[in-house]
Amino acid sequence: MDPLQLLVGGLANGCVYGLLALGFVLIYKATEAVNFAQGDMMMFGAFMTLSLVNQDGYNLPFGVGVCIAIAAMAVLSYVLEMTFIRRLFGQPQFSVVVLTIALGFVLRFIAGLIWGHEPQSLETPFAGRALTFGSIVLGYDDIVVIVVTLLLVGGLYLFFIYTRVGLAMQACSQNQLAAYYVGIPVKRLSSIVWAVSGVTATIAGVLFAAKGTIDPASGLLGIKAFAAAVIGGFGSLPGALIGGLIVGVVEPLAQFYAPTGYSQIAPYAIMLLVLVVRPAGIFSQVAQKKV
């Protein structure tokens, strides 16, 4: 198989990991807590889209279905933060971690109850079509994944740099106490950050389901995305994307060139390597924060 072909498929996969990692980093930056339910939020968003769009579901047009699922997931994440996470405000981070793991389980089993545990696939308008460049086949789904990811990341970047709310979110992550002092509604912003990461999770889920199948256990993908976020440097948005791309590209290459089974280990091996060589991750802000 052409290594370039592997690379393209890997990049598309990597975008999904990158988007999930982005969700991890967003929440971590704004609230200093790690949301281990991120992968399950992705799975849940994907299933919602699936039942809205598929023929044996509500059979809505693809775009409409996705938009409704995104909005629903944003609201759900907002409410989850407001009702559960906010109660742990001021408690040790560990309790938040345990709570999010529990939330993940709950989402997984609710999804199992509603949609069953069988793998299902999302019917997309771009399934099965492809462009061919010489020996390289570029599936429409891969192209859509890459383009959507780039747009989303670009949009988030502009949001954080140029909007009032985005700036306030940065402020919360840099100095939460000072954010209170200047009158930023810190708690409401935490909920909004959860909503935003619910949106990125849903988009990641749609892209993931469009490329293959999804079942309630797909949320475990979140662990791989977590590794990606660590590789990129937890707390860095571009780092999350790059980390995701690295994991995505390494996987198929390891699958092809390394003995069977090693592709599953590869992302974590890289994570360990990064932790040993550059503990703060590839794109770390630590050096600047020491001031």
Added chain:
Amino acid sequence: MAEPLLVVQNLETYYGPVMALRGVSIEVNRGEIVCVLGANGAGKTTLLRTISGILDAHKGQVALAGKPVTTFAPEAIVREGIAHVPQGREVFPLMSVLDNLMLGAYTRRDRSSIMQELDVIFNYFPALVERQKQLAGTLSGGQQQMLAIARALIMRPNIMLLDEPGLGLSPKLVAEIYQIITRLNQDLGVTMLVVEQNARTALEVSSRGYVLELGRVVFDGSAAQLLDTADIQEFFLGAAQNPSATGGRWKRKKTWR
């Protein structure tokens, strides 16, 4: 006399089981600079944090211009016009000076008047003008303190709470900061409540003062009165003890009179 701008009545605040404020009552009139003196752990910072809603009051009331704000969320209290310049500066380290200032104006939406305000503020803090694009974390301690004050000023507050503005700064910078505080009070009429350990510096600019000890107000009076009080001189201003007054081997009890 007109109604005081800020009235704090019988405020009690706990840190978990620890009672940090044991019924504090203070008043600040419009246009005044009032200082709160006290040693470490007296409850000065707790008092300011309770006023600005970061800590919840267990009992008592805070009222601004007659309106009770005790139960308001921190951001709502800022919107009422209480600006807090926290201890230890607390700027946003990875943002430019200008972004820091714009975040200070987060509660205001009238962009054009914010820009005017910015011009006024830069008049008082020339050091910040040339460093607008610099990251706040790379400023010196004195510049960060000025930025913190400027960031509170841009809210155009009714009252400014300053928590040890001279902490960790050289005597020259402390004098400079207090000079700016005085000018802001005189020129712009900003009402200030200053918390300090450095009693002499604070009393020189204030009209009145309160002494806080273990969460209680133990003395209050005009700045001149406070400067004259024997115990204040002894415990805050470092005046030499009169050996006969201490009566040999007994530790003299503070009476604050």
